[in-house]
Amino acid sequence: MNNLDSSFKLIKKKLHEAGLKLTPQRELTVEVLLEKEKDHLSAEEIYMLVKSKNTGIGLATVYRTLEILTDLEIINKLTFQDGIARYDLNLNDEKHQHHHLLCLKCGKIEEVKNDMLLEIEIEIEKEYQFTVKDHRLTFHGICRNCSAN
Missing domain, CATH: 3.30.1490.190 (Ferric-uptake regulator, C-terminal dimerisarion domain)
Known part of the structure; x- marks a missing residue:
């Protein structure tokens, strides 16, 4: 099992423990976050990448997913001097x-x-x-x- 698979399983487990399912929309968002882990993407950038995989997904859905993942401390919301919120995976439980x-x-x-x-x-x-x-x-x-x- 590679690192991407183990990270994906950990995220799925955390969602399950919180009583949430890994819906197809959440799965796509998580997939993009894992693929672009080093890039510190904004919500809009994540949305564009998710939309390229599934044109039926809406920006509000991606925002809600990012909010859930932030609340569960799976990702961190970071704001740098440009004022744009960016997201960073937090899977080490450090x-x-x-x-x-x-x-x-x-x-x-x-x-x-x-x-x-x-x-x-x-x-x-x-x-x-x-x-x-x-x-x-x-x-x-x-x-x-x-x-x-």
Whole structure:
């Protein structure tokens, strides 16, 4: 079983545990999210890709599916400086999300997998008696491709 299959099964399981079915429309949306996992797509971009697979699906259906997947913490809704909500798979059940590098020239978003803020988080919890549930960090700069040009 490849990684795509195991991710698909995990999503199906999470939906089932929440009392929801993997309808054909949800299945197509999940399929697009898995295929384009590294792309941080907007709802409209996801809709266009889903619509290319099934012309009968509506934008409202895709939005509802994204909302359900966000509520179930299967995906994260991220908003960068362009104000457009983008979606990112969250299948590892980790306490924290990864961080992002955002190129200010081309808009490319790259993921940083290591959580380098864990020590700072522990200090914040001690110093302020504040229980941190999550943190998000985006570095704004110029990617290697744009720097080379």
